[in-house]
Amino acid sequence: MLELKSxxxxxxxxxxxxxxxxxxxxxxxxxxxxxxxxxxxxAALSFARKEGGPALRELSFAQRGEILTGLSxxxxxxxxELLEISTLNTGTTLKxxxxxxxxxxxxxxxxxxxxxxxxxxxxxxDGDGLQVGRSPRFHGQHIQVPLRGVAIHINAFNFPAWGxxxxxxxxxxxxxxxxxxxxTGTSLPSHRIAEIVVDSGxxxxxxxxxxxxxxxxxxxxxxxxxxxxxxxxxxxxxxxRSQDRIVEQSVRVNAEADSLNAMVIGPDVEPGSDTWxxxxxxxxxxxxxxxxxxxxxxxxVFLPPNLIDPAVEALRESLAEFPAGLPTDDSxxxxxxxxxxxxxxxxxxxxQLAGVAEIAIGSIPxxxxxxxxxxxxxxxxxxxxxxxxxxxxxxxxxxxxTLMPYSGDPIQGGEMVARANGCLVATSxxxxxxxxxxxxxxxxxxxxxxxxGSKRIAEHSxxxxxxxxxxxxxxxxxxxxxxxxxxxxxLKLYMxxxxxxxxxxxxxxxxxx
Numbered sequence: 001m002l003e004l005k006s007x008x009x010x011x012x013x014x015x016x017x018x019x020x021x022x023x024x025x026x027x028x029x030x031x032x033x034x035x036x037x038x039x040x041x042x043a044a045l046s047f048a049r050k051e052g053g054p055a056l057r058e059l060s061f062a063q064r065g066e067i068l069t070g071l072s073x074x075x076x077x078x079x080x081e082l083l084e085i086s087t088l089n090t091g092t093t094l095k096x097x098x099x100x101x102x103x104x105x106x107x108x109x110x111x112x113x114x115x116x117x118x119x120x121x122x123x124x125x126d127g128d129g130l131q132v133g134r135s136p137r138f139h140g141q142h143i144q145v146p147l148r149g150v151a152i153h154i155n156a157f158n159f160p161a162w163g164x165x166x167x168x169x170x171x172x173x174x175x176x177x178x179x180x181x182x183x184t185g186t187s188l189p190s191h192r193i194a195e196i197v198v199d200s201g202x203x204x205x206x207x208x209x210x211x212x213x214x215x216x217x218x219x220x221x222x223x224x225x226x227x228x229x230x231x232x233x234x235x236x237x238x239x240x241r242s243q244d245r246i247v248e249q250s251v252r253v254n255a256e257a258d259s260l261n262a263m264v265i266g267p268d269v270e271p272g273s274d275t276w277x278x279x280x281x282x283x284x285x286x287x288x289x290x291x292x293x294x295x296x297x298x299x300x301v302f303l304p305p306n307l308i309d310p311a312v313e314a315l316r317e318s319l320a321e322f323p324a325g326l327p328t329d330d331s332x333x334x335x336x337x338x339x340x341x342x343x344x345x346x347x348x349x350x351x352q353l354a355g356v357a358e359i360a361i362g363s364i365p366x367x368x369x370x371x372x373x374x375x376x377x378x379x380x381x382x383x384x385x386x387x388x389x390x391x392x393x394x395x396x397x398x399x400x401x402t403l404m405p406y407s408g409d410p411i412q413g414g415e416m417v418a419r420a421n422g423c424l425v426a427t428s429x430x431x432x433x434x435x436x437x438x439x440x441x442x443x444x445x446x447x448x449x450x451x452x453g454s455k456r457i458a459e460h461s462x463x464x465x466x467x468x469x470x471x472x473x474x475x476x477x478x479x480x481x482x483x484x485x486x487x488x489x490x491l492k493l494y495m496x497x498x499x500x501x502x503x504x505x506x507x508x509x510x511x512x513x
Contacts, residue, residue, distance in 0.1 A: 002032040004191045007198055007210040008044035010051075015039050019213050020184045025091035025336045025373040026326050032089075034184055034191075036213035042221035044209055045179065048150045049225075051206025052177030057146055059204070060122055064173050065115015067202050072108035074200040075101070075161075075193055082161065082189055089188035090160065091336040091373065093327045096290050103467075104165035104193075107485075110469040111169035114487060122175065124488075125511065126497055129504070139504030141511060144495040146175030149225030151494055154215065154240075156231040157183035157338050158293045160190040166469070167229050170490035172207070176227070179209040179218075183232075185339040187212050219243050222251045227494055229254045229484070231295070237480055254493050255480035256473065258395050260420040261464065262300040264439060266430025267408035271310040274455035279429040280311070282453065282463040283401065284318040287377050288334045289465060291324075292399035293342075296425050296465045299395060300385075302416050305405040308381060312360045312403065315379055319361060324376045324399075337373040337398060344368060349396030350378055356390045357382035357402055375399060385416060392419035410435050414442020422446055422477020427464045429453040448475035448483070 004022075005012045019035025056064065075082070079101055086097035118124075126142035151171035155163035164180050171178045182190035194210040197203060211218065219228065222245055230240055230253065237255035240246065246253060263283060269275050286298040303311055327335035337343055350364045357380035365375055378400040382388050385404035406413050417426050426447040428439050431454050443450050449471060451464045467473045472486030484490055500507055 001030060004032050004034040004187060004212045006036060006039060006212045007194055008039060008041075009047040010205055013039055015213055022089060022185060022188055023340050024088055025339055026328070027372055028340050032188055034187060034213040036211060036216050039216070041211070041216055041218045045150050045218070045221050045226070048177045048179060048206050048209055049148065052150075052204065052208070053148055055204035056172070056175045056177055056207050057122060059175070060120040061115045061118035061173060062120055063115075064175065065112045065118070068108045068115060068169055068172060069112030070202045071197060071200060072105045072112060074196050074202070075108070076105045078192070078196055082192060085192050086160070086189045087327050087335075090186045090338045091327055092290060093332060093335050095333070096335065099289065100159050100161045100189075103159070103162035107162065107165045107469045108169050111173050115173050124491070124495065129507070132501060137504055138501070139507050140499055140501045141507050142497055142499050143511065144492065144497050146495055147225045147227065149176070149223055149227065151176045151178040152181065152218065152222070152226060152228045153178055154181045154228065154230045154232070155183060155190075156295070157186040158290060158295070160186045160188075161193060163231055164190055164193060166467070166473070166485055168208070169469070170484065171227070171494045174491040174494035176494040177207040177209075179211060181211040181215055181218070184213055185341070220245045222246060222249060224249045224251065227252045227254070229482075229493065231256045234258045234478055234480065252493065254474075254482040254484065256295060256424070256475075256482050256484065257478065257480035259295055259422075259424040259475060259479045260299040260392060260395050261296060261423045261425050262302065262417040262420070263298050263427045263429065263464075264406075264413040264417065264443075265301070265303040265307060266428065266432050266435045267304045268432040268435065269307070269429055271307070271314065274458045275429050275431055275453065278453050278455070278458045278461060280314045280318050282427070282461065284315065284322065285463055286465050287319065287379070287399050287401055288322045291334055291337055291375070292377075293338055293397055294465050296467060298427070298464060299401055300391060300417070300420070301401055301403045302385075302406045302413055303403060304408040308403055308405055312379065312381065316361050319377050319379075322377070324374055334377070334399065335374070337375060340373045342397065343373040343375070346375055346396055346398035349394060349398070350400060352390060352394055353380055353396060353400070353402065356388040360403070379403065389419075410439035411442055413439055417443055418446045420478060422475050422479045422481075423448070424473070424475040424479050425449040425451065425464045427451040427453055431455055446476065448472055448479065
């Protein structure tokens with residue numbers, strides 16, 4: 001069986017013991033093992049701080065950008081191999097594997113281009129300089145400089161490539177060394193990418209580390225200059241934030257957690273219209289893409305009562321075009337869940353939802369998923385979402401969603417979305433400007449991103465499920481309260497904002513402003 005190693009202190013290292021087993025979720029076959037037992041994680045972080053940090057900080061933004069561009073090209077050159085590995089370990093179809101791998105290379109390339117735009121500086125000016133006294137000579141200027149620690153990236157199981165890239169791109173460009181820790185169960189694609197990164201020779205010594213297996217005591221070695229960026233469950237996010245060392249050292253923690261993302265359909269939308277077809281097409285994608293295992297997938301849909309039945313019929317027809325099965329079958333358009341151990345959790349979640357909502361499409365499967373974690377799409381209808389609190393609290397991380405009626409009033413629609421206590425993304429579908437305006441400002445406080453779907457973008461919309469490097473990714477409340485990407489905004493997590501006061505000529509000469 002394949003042994004997956006970690007890359008620490010610029011060398012490949014193996015943990016002791018059996019460690020964790022990785023499976024092919026399509027048939028339950030064991031394919032690899034990973035262990036971090038016995039690895040000196042404190043030494044690994046110390047090495048990255050002492051060697052990788054200074055090496056990265058010496059480089060300009062443009063030079064760091066060149067590294068990211070080079071990594072994008074190196075990973076892309078192994079695209080076919082990575083697609084096969086992704087299907088083997090995560091159960092994704094070819095199209096869904098491309099979604100992950102191409103998302104990774106595209107994000108690295110985008111931040112490589114941003115580095116070129118930022119040029120030869122090694123720090124950022126934050127706004128204009130200010131007169132802070134009676135005389136213009138007494139001057140103030142905010143700057144942003146890279147922290148002196150390590151960016152610890154703890155990634156989720158559903159995007160072993162893209163998750164790695166979106167965090168690395170920001171921290172690397174900011175000038176901070178990174179340690180990537182993928183979710184163990186789907187770490188085979190991440191491990192191969194790690195080999196590609198190391199073999200490329202592009203990263204300065206100590207600037208990039210890779211931990212494959214349990215996180216162990218890693219976080220107990222953090223300092224005030226380190227950053228932890230986590231993607232996963234809200235429960236795990238709370239555990240990370242409450243660790244003694246994290247609290248004592250005031251370590252920055254950025255979390256992207258659970259999210260019951262929503263769609264709100266305006267009363268002006270008619271079945272068969274361009275906006276209606278856009279809604280059905282994008283909801284179908286959110287249910288089936290990656291088997292519904294995306295943090296940005298839509299879980300709740302609010303429609304005027306008269307549109308519930310037409311939506312069910314349209315979805316029934318649309319979902320029929322996405323047969324589920326073995327991802328290696330060319331006729332299949334939706335594969336199994338990413339790991340077998342998620343199967344019972346998803347099935348139990350579907351059963352709980354069935355207690356407060358009716359199943360309109362699909363059924364709840366039997367079995368334990370040991371020989372294949374395949375679950376076909378399930379669409380619920382909850383007729384009284386104001387009283388069924390569970391639909392706003394329970395996220396079933398699989399191919400399902402719940403349709404619910406609302407009055408058509410944008411304020412009520414926003415209030416229903418807000419019942420989930422914070423989401424990554426919400427979508428409205430309407431061509432009514434006044435409806436969209438009012439709904440937007442109801443949704444914005446509760447969502448990290450809002451997509452305004454309409455007939456004008458029907459041919460161009462990427463849908464709510466795609467995270468773009470130019471726009472922020474994260475959300476308030478239950479969604480974790482974090483922020484990633486967003487172009488230049490993504491660098492702020494890894495930099496310290498400092499107010500510099502003094503003589504204006506001196507400050508301007510020092511900063512070359």
